[in-house]
Amino acid sequence: MTAGKKILIVEDDAIIADLYQRKFVAEQFSVELAGDGSTAMESLKASRPDVVLLDLQLPQVNGIEVLKFIRGTPALSSLPVIVFTNAYLGNMVQSAWKAGANKCLTKAICTPRQVVDVVRHTLAELAAKAAGETPLVPAPVVPEPVRVIPAAPVPAETEREDAFQSEIRRQFMQSSPHMLVEVRQRLQAVVKSEGDAAYLRWLEERAQLLREMYRTLHSLTGKAGLAGFKQVAQLSSALEAFLRELTEAPQNANSSSLRTFAHAMDFLARLLEAESQADNDSGATPLALIVDDEIFSRRSIISGLEKAGIAYVSLDNPLEALEMLQRQRFDLVFLDIEMPDMDGFTLCQKLRQMPGYARTPVVFVTGLNDFQVRARSSLAGGSDIIAKPFLPIELAVKSLTHMYKARLLPADKGTTTPS
Numbered sequence: 511m512t513a514g515k516k517i518l519i520v521e522d523d524a525i526i527a528d529l530y531q532r533k534f535v536a537e538q539f540s541v542e543l544a545g546d547g548s549t550a551m552e553s554l555k556a557s558r559p560d561v562v563l564l565d566l567q568l569p570q571v572n573g574i575e576v577l578k579f580i581r582g583t584p585a586l587s588s589l590p591v592i593v594f595t596n597a598y599l600g601n602m603v604q605s606a607w608k609a610g611a612n613k614c615l616t617k618a619i620c621t622p623r624q625v626v627d628v629v630r631h632t633l634a635e636l637a638a639k640a641a642g643e644t645p646l647v648p649a650p651v652v653p654e655p656v657r658v659i660p661a662a663p664v665p666a667e668t669e670r671e672d673a674f675q676s677e678i679r680r681q682f683m684q685s686s687p688h689m690l691v692e693v694r695q696r697l698q699a700v701v702k703s704e705g706d707a708a709y710l711r712w713l714e715e716r717a718q719l720l721r722e723m724y725r726t727l728h729s730l731t732g733k734a735g736l737a738g739f740k741q742v743a744q745l746s747s748a749l750e751a752f753l754r755e756l757t758e759a760p761q762n763a764n765s766s767s768l769r770t771f772a773h774a775m776d777f778l779a780r781l782l783e784a785e786s787q788a789d790n791d792s793g794a795t796p797l798a799l800i801v802d803d804e805i806f807s808r809r810s811i812i813s814g815l816e817k818a819g820i821a822y823v824s825l826d827n828p829l830e831a832l833e834m835l836q837r838q839r840f841d842l843v844f845l846d847i848e849m850p851d852m853d854g855f856t857l858c859q860k861l862r863q864m865p866g867y868a869r870t871p872v873v874f875v876t877g878l879n880d881f882q883v884r885a886r887s888s889l890a891g892g893s894d895i896i897a898k899p900f901l902p903i904e905l906a907v908k909s910l911t912h913m914y915k916a917r918l919l920p921a922d923k924g925t926t927t928p929s
Contacts, residue, residue: 542559590632801826828853
């Protein structure tokens with residue numbers, strides 16, 4: 511039983527915190543809120559809750575530091591802590607397990623109902639262990655997604671749940687357009703500041719703008735996940751991780767990465783509108799083809815695809831790739847431009863003539879970042895380009911953008927899907 515149990519929710523977004531508070535109060539929990547890490551630690555010193563729900567991505571004192579504080583305080587060391595992470599930030603997830611998290615949840619894909627179920631399951635699991643009924647298995651280093659099968663709800667509960675979820679969706683639809691505009695405006699300022707003669711001042715201003723964009727996208731991801739906008743939340747989560755890496759290394763915010771980010775943001779608004787009307791998620795795992803004669807380039811592409819959860823086939827020979835394309839259907843293709851036997855432009859032209867490949871997204875991977883390459887890639891039937899060297903998360907964002915676009919617009923006219 512969880513009636514009367516006290517939960518501390520550590521969440522810096524006031525709207526998300528309020529939604530969780532209302533949900534847990536409705537489930538007969540006693541709820542306390544903390545808007546940042548410092549406040550959370552002060553609250554924990556004053557009163558021990560029964561469970562903590564902790565967002566790791568907090569300003570100033572982050573969630574990992576709060577988790578370390580809990581495990582390092584004798585009176586709190588056994589306190590169950592469930593954390594929210596970003597699936598695209600693998601190091602963060604590993605740090606959470608290492609610091610002693612009981613459960614790690616991906617914020618982008620969790621509804622309030624699912625979070626409540628995980629909290630209840632965790633409390634029941636620990637209670638059983640304390641009673642000596644069932645030994646608790648230690649969390650694995652690389653955890654599998656948490657799967658909790660809730661009890662079948664009675665009709666009245668289902669009605670309340672549906673009404674609550676509808677209200678969350680309505681609030682999200684009202685607030686999200688403003689958040690997208692806010693990110694776009696800051697992105698324009700980032701691009702505009704690129705020509706600033708005072709280099710150090712330019713780097714500082716850019717870093718601040720990127721941090722502000724990151725916080726807005728972090729909020730958007732959480733709200734989209736709560737509202738059940740799965741694809742919006744996934745793409746926003748990837749963009750959030752992309753911005754985090756750019757914030758930590760602002761020099762990587764080059765023309766290619768900013769172009770990738772801008773295209774994804776433009777598409778995110780369209781995806782939001784489409785997902786508000788219907789769920790376009792096919793549920794099938796997409797398959798990508800990589801054709802590049804350089805092993806290090808292939809490894810970089812693979813790293814990005816793995817972040818995006820996209821399966822792949824990797825080849826170094828364009829002639830072999832042509833044969834493979836005839837035998838296997840691919841949802842996304844990455845091509846190097848300069849390869850022996852056949853260049854990427856020619857391979858793309860041949861691909862476009864094959865049945866079923868008229869609209870398949872084709873991304874050219876090249877170190878040649880000039881107008882002539884862009885023009886030739888379009889003439890050859892390419893959908894996009896990405897300039898080497900690139901961050902794996904940039905390629906993940908680009909991949910998700912093209913995959914969702916292809917699902918959303920299967921009936922678009924034309925033979926390519928240019929960004």
